[in-house]
């Protein structure tokens with residue numbers, strides 16, 4: 739006997755197993771990260787082919803077998819975010835967000851706040867016309883803050899002073915520090931890159947289109963945020979390099 743489970747989830751990653759099957763990493767609202775097998779989807783006429791596409795968002799029906807292994811038996815798609823495929827930069831930005839989720843969700847309890855942020859940012863990437871670099875910086879800052887891995891980035895992490903004209907990213911302090919508190923003499927972040935992080939990370943998502951950041955500042959901001967990710971999780975987001983390359987194309 740197997741149990742039937744329904745979850746609302748986004749497919750973060752598909753990998754091949756065997757000749758016709760795939761293994762999905764589903765980010766679900768109800769159960770966090772769920773690994774599930776989907777059978778026969780590499781055949782041309784497969785009925786559930788769409789369910790193994792990256793970023794397929796829907797209600798997945800799973801059967802739970804022995805030892806907690808899941809198999810996908812159905813999927814009612816909510817949104818496939820197909821438009822992301824039309825633009826390499828947006829698609830790669832979505833892949834960076836998916837990798838972030840995979841890094842932080844491993845073996846952790848359901849994170850409904852991250853799920854909401856992720857689906858909100860996927861929707862913005864696909865439909866809003868806001869630049870992907872703004873959405874991506876917003877996503878990483880918010881996700882780090884929600885996860886308790888990042889202090890208030892508008893203030894010095896040591897003395898609490900508002901940061902205006904100087905900010906150095908101090909990983910051990912979990913945020914930025916002012917000139918006086920930078921006792922380790924860390925090279926300060928270029929001011930425009932710091933302000934990109936500060937402003938984008940403190941905005942509402944529908945206002946993100948009002949900021950126009952230079953590509954070079956966005957690149958520096960993303961590299962700085964990736965160092966915080968690495969510091970918090972022990973892993974950095976590898977696809978960020980690919981994203982940065984795509985920004986210049």
Ligand SMILES: [Zn+2]
Nearest residue numbers: 894897916919
């Ligand atoms: Zn300070």
